[in-house]
Amino acid sequence: MNGVELALRTLDQGERHLTGELADLAERYRAEHEIHHVAADLATWSEEHVERLREAAARHDLDLDTPQDAHFAAFGTSHPATLATLPDPGLLLLRDLREVHLAATRNSLHWEMLAQVAQASKDTALLSLASFCHPRTLRQMRWTNTMIKNLSPQVLAAL
Amino acid sequence: MERSVDRIRDPWGGRVPHGRHQPWPARVDTYLTEGLRPEQVQKWVQAASILHSDGDAMDIAVVDGRMVGVRGRATDRVNRGRLGPKDLFGWQANASPDRLTRPLVREDGRLVESDWETAMSRVVSCSRSLLDERGPGAIGFYTSGQLFLEEYYTLAVLARAGIGTNHLDGNTRLCTATAAEALKETFGSDGQPGCYDDIDHADVIALFGHNIAETQPVQWMRVLDRLEGSDPPRLLCVDPRPTPVARKATVHLAPRIGTNVALLNALLHVIIRTGRVDHDYVRRHTVGYEELAAQVQDCTPEWAARICDVPASRIVEAAELLGGAERLLSTVLQGVYQSHQATAAAVQVNNLHLLRGMLGRPGAGVLQMNGQPTAQNTRECGADGDLPGFRNWQNDAHVEDLAQIWNVEPAVIPHYAPPTHALQMFRYAEQGSIRMLWVSGTNPAVSLPELSRIRTILAQERLFLVVQDLFLTETAQYADVVLPAATWGEKTGTFTNADRTVHLSDKAVEPPGEARPDLDIFLDYARRMDFRDQDGEPLITWRDPVSAFEAWKRCSAGRPCDYTGLTYEMLREGTGIQWPVGRQAPRGTPRLYTEGISWAHPDMCEAYGKDLVTGAADGEDDYRAHNPEGKAMLKPAAYTPAHETPRETYPFQLTTGRTLYHFHTRTKTGRSPQLNAAAPEVWVEMSADDATRLDLAEGDVVEVTTPRGALRGQLRITGLRPGVIFVPFHYGYWDTPSGTGPDASTPGRAANETTITDWDPASKQPLFKTAAAAVTRVARGHGQPSPAPTTTASAPTGRRLPATTGGPTARVTQVPDPAWDRQEEHR
Incomplete structure (x- = not known):
């Protein structure tokens, strides 16, 4: 694990998370037209970000689907209990x-x-x-x- | 005027009074080794002073290849022949028997004598392996305010474009970072607005935290000469100590330490309330007036009086002095720069001058001072946390411009974040991400705050420490490789003082043994590292001082610090010259901003500014929106209380500082007999009220303790502000049995055993003047007085003590030079 991998993994998680959140928002608020459309558009941005992150990961010989080094997993979370493991x-x-x-x-x-x-x-x-x-x-x-x-x-x- | 004077006893020499708007008459000070007559001097070699920031021009006397004395240069604009005590006596340290004469390398834990080949090979091999394994961020350079321009520029190129590291800073971080930051915040770019000649023209001179009598004694002579002439200026002094300046001041304010912003906001409040604002100037040349006026609206003298513990009526008196000035000169130094809210306070002094339209005219100016002789060059060459030529690291066009000059890809020059400041570099070294630190011409093991921490960092096995110095300093004793450097008088180069005056300092004698000029050491490293430009040619093409100077001129072209019109020949014509010097100003520029604000335009400015309280950086868009036309910026700041305030266990406020007779960690001045004898040992200053309350007497040995550490010194009772103690920061351990720090044989002696690790968020300058401390007696003095000088801010109150004197070996001749004065009249 180095800084690049850590950043790629954290961003991959984050962008996937945001894609989901935006897609849910668009889905839930079909009657709020602006929200619905813009959220869906923005979700595609994040989707695209995930794709590009994956390509970048491949160039660094990284598979973002393999589980993350447990020590560094704490970096991506906001849960304080796991912090002590950050190296x-x-x-x-x-x-x-x-x-x-x-x-x-x-x-x-x-x-x-x-x-x-x-x-x-x-x-x-x-x-x-x-x-x-x-x-x-x-x-x-x-x-x-x-x-x-x-x-x-x-x-x-x-x- | 006496022909000869003891310049330890009388540091400022005889008076040559001069009236307002008159040129300052010359007085030539000469000091020659005892018994030597002027006609025996074989040659005089031109130089300028290297032991403070004043830039006093002088000639070095040489006999048989040895320095034998110095003489001030009557024709120079800065000092008109005068020299300060450190100029007069400090040169003797060059010939100390304990100069480093050969490189040292660490073998089996011990430093042993070696040769250049071995020493440099070790440095190069460590650099190479770190670059391969960890990248350029593993290498840091911590330099000085005492090398020459040509050396800083070379170091900046090799660090930023050769290694490609962002970690290059100077000890100027401790002395002048706030001056630079305050100028950037207000004027968009560094560059001293004022000029020393303003002293000749001002009717009010305000000194904020600036004991000029001891830090730039020659300019104090100029003030003293004006005080004795016709139409003398009135002085405002803001200082907790009874400095020589305070004694001559019309109004002296000694505020509680850490409250400068509250005081300045109240002064601005009165200036605005009493209608002293030059609204026409403000409208034409500034942005931000409404915000500033709103910020200080409630900052009444009564409000500030409670915070600063100064009577409101005295604050009003001070404001009236400033508000009524016809030509106002303000100067600022460490009492502001090393104190709480440093940049915010220094910026309020700039605001004062903008509100009053007091800029760019004779007598109307601001001097944001430096402490060190070549600090200005560290700043402009990009060795002090800025890019060379005051270029803006956030402006891609500036980085591209620099990349073109160096013929490298812009990406080679780190500009993704601000250049790393010194304290952050030490933090990275502490955490292990910096693995090689190259320290040149500075002594962090004595000069940085919280020394026990600094010693631990320097002593780490994993840190490869290179130290380049004249002596085996406290820091050098931790080194893996020690490189012996030549110094002032043994090498040639230029440097620039606090009012932008560039001087050339020539080589007078050979350096001792194998010691080499810093420039040669850096060039040798660059050659061995084989740094290349993008065409595969050597990155660094120069080989000596004059070719380095020419390279720097190209880098300075089109920037505020324009050197393009200068040559070594011009600098040999009798006087230093103030930059910018170029086609527009072939003989230099006495004052900046004579016709509006020149360097604040968004495309030209050095920085987009910071939040003065948090240090958060503004971006280009913010700057463009706020200041599209490039005017001066009136930036308000709210007062916030200091981070460490007195409490029951640590009831005193501790402040540290200089004395007239010493420079930094005494590596030179401690080896000059007259200077060393004038202030041979550390002391502790306290007010008479506090001493009486604690049953302490002059000369008692006391211990000063803070949460970080402790030191011992003999007590001096002075007219200092009650509740404050002062300790000079010069004393370390090289001349004690322990060598590097306190141990069983040596009690704490360095002021920085006790100081706090805290820095101004905007300038990143450490705060040496804001700690809480306790004082206890270790032993009675039994009538033995403290070693503190009696001639300075340390002067005793009450009891009469024997005066500090230098005796026969400190006698200096002083001669008014009528020839020079006549020449001036005809100009």
Whole structure:
């Protein structure tokens, strides 16, 4: 297992997961036409990503269907119980930064929702709360993104 | 003015008063080995000072192939003949008997004398096998602020395009990274806006965390001369210590450590509230005014007074001084750069000048200072976490441009992430992903924070450590290969001071033994590694200083630090010259931004900026949207409390710093008799209030403890801010029985035993001035005073102590040079 394999495997899982999620979304909301169509379109992107990942894996002599090295499987999950098995502290850090980033992303979306309901219900206090907090959430996301960008070349290339 | 003066006792020498808007008259300082008369000097060889960032031009006196003294150059724009104590006496270290004269290699755990062939073969073989097995990310280079331009540029090319590693940084990370970052944040690119001549023209000079009297003593002489002339300037000093600057200041603020942003926000608040903003300038040349005004709207002096523990009325007085200035010069140094919220605070000083339109005119300028003589070159050559020529690693066109100059594929030059900063390199070495570290001209085993950790990293078996230095430093003792380097006076090259003045420093004498210029060592490595360009030709085509300089000129073309108009011949004509020097400015450029902001356009800027609190990088799109026309950027920052604050077990705030008589880890100044005697041993400063409360007296041996470690020194009681202790950072272990660190024979002596590993998120500069510490007595001093100098910020309060003196061997002649002054009048 090296950094490239780890990234390919994790992305393969993630894109397959997202393909499924988007396809389900499209399927469930046939009556929501925009959702239905756009989600289906976006699902094909992820499908294509999986195909390309597979081709790339083949060029690296990797079969993404063989089970992953158990030590590294923890990297792809958000389940904390398996973390102790991650063999590299740098990887653990990348994984944690990713989870923080995703959590911040959820918050960001929720701030967006709050701001929208505040506007719809003419609640200016609530809107100003969201206007104050949401930019900070975006700064949190930028920070995790910057840290992942800066650290991952060394951590993954050294695996 | 006396003809001869003890320059240890009187570090700044005699006064030659000068009035406002007058050229600074010359005063030529000469120091020759005792008994030698000037007419016995066989030749004078031109150089500039290498023991601070001022760039004092001087000539080295030579007799029979030996250095025998120095003399200031009256014709030079920087110092007009004056020299500081370190310039006058520091050169003697070159001839120390313990200079490294042969390469050393580690055999059976011990360093043994060897030869260049063996030593370089080991370095090359380690490099090759790491490249094969682990790739370029396994190799890191940690360099200095004291090599020459030609050397940094060569190192940058071989590291970034030869090895292809992103891991190249300088110890300038500890001294000047925040200056560079603050300039990038505000002006889009590095480049000192102001000029030392601004001292001659300003009516208010504000020094933020800058003890200029000890860090750039020659410019302090210029301030002192103005203070004694007609229409003297008024000074604002922000410093927790009673520095010589504080003693001359109209307003001295000694805020609680770590609160610079709160103080500066309050100053900006008053400037805006009292209508001191030059709205026309702000409209024409800046973006971001609304955000800044909103940020400081609630930052009243009363609010800041509670945070900074400074009376609100004094903050108002300071703001009135700044707001009423007709020509304002501000300077910033380590009290800001090495403290909490470093970049955020340094940027607020830039904001002050933008709000007041105080840029680009005589007397109206900002000097974001450096500590080291050649730090500016580390920055511009790309050896300090930036790409050469202030190119933007996020801008593909800039990388392509660089790739063309080097004739390599752009992908060869790592630009997928910012160049790795020093503290991160040590972290990678700690984790084992960096396996070879080449340290040139710096001593991390004393100068980095939290030394027990640094020693553990350097001592790792798996890390191949190469150290290139003059002496067997604390760091060199951990090395696998030690390369003996030639130094200033033994090699030729250029370097650039804190106000962009480029000087040429010539070889005066031969280096000792087999020691070689750093340039030759890097060139030898490049040759042995056989680095090639994309056509299979040698990557590095130059072979000596002048051809390296020519190569650098091509790299600097079209960039803010344009050297294309400079030649070694021009630099031999009597004075240093300020870059940019090119077709537009054939004789150099005193001030940047005289006609608006020149380098902030999205296509030209060195960086797209960062979040000042988190360090998160902005992207090109953000930058274009915010600043499409390339104006100066007013960036606000909210105050956040320091990360380590005093508590019951560690009730003091610990700050570290320099003294006038020493440089860095004393490798040179500790070997210069006059300088060493002036400050021979570490000490600890404390206020009289705290000393009384703890029943401590002058000279008591105390232990300073933090969660990281401890050191011992004799107590000096000064007018320091209560609650703060100060320890000079110069003292390590090379001249103790242990050699490298504390042990049973040697108690802790280095300030960095105690400092915290924490850095500014934007500039990545370590914070040496923000730790919590405890102080306990180890032994009574019994009337034996502390070894701290009495002539500086360490001056004692209360009890009169014997003054620091140098005696007969420290007497320096000083002569006003009337010939030069007449020449100036006719210009």
